[in-house]
Amino acid sequence: MINNCCTVIAENGSIKFGNNVLIGTNVEIINSDFHHVHPLKRNSGSHSSRNICIGNNVFVGSNVKILKGVTVGDNSIISNGSVVFEDVPENAIAKGNPASVIKKIEL
Numbered sequence: 001m002i003n004n005c006c007t008v009i010a011e012n013g014s015i016k017f018g019n020n021v022l023i024g025t026n027v028e029i030i031n032s033d034f035h036h037v038h039p040l041k042r043n044s045g046s047h048s049s050r051n052i053c054i055g056n057n058v059f060v061g062s063n064v065k066i067l068k069g070v071t072v073g074d075n076s077i078i079s080n081g082s083v084v085f086e087d088v089p090e091n092a093i094a095k096g097n098p099a100s101v102i103k104k105i106e107l
Contacts, residue, residue, distance in 0.1 A: 024062030
């Protein structure tokens, strides 16, 4: 389930979604910087991209940003407004900017 105003951009790589993923409104999932960091190379087209993987049964709250190279493990939750720079393990709740694990989900 993908709600309104979701942006998913895969440049020079992939973004994979598992089964039963729920995505809130205004979510951005982007696997590229779209520009180089160095000012003289900024418009060169030589920027980096890294794959993103969203596991099974993941819930991504509204206004979340998931950035390049991130894997979100199965059954995890990303709280509203979080910015995810690093992997989130399975069965975890993450929140904040940058997002960090605040709780493990006991199965």
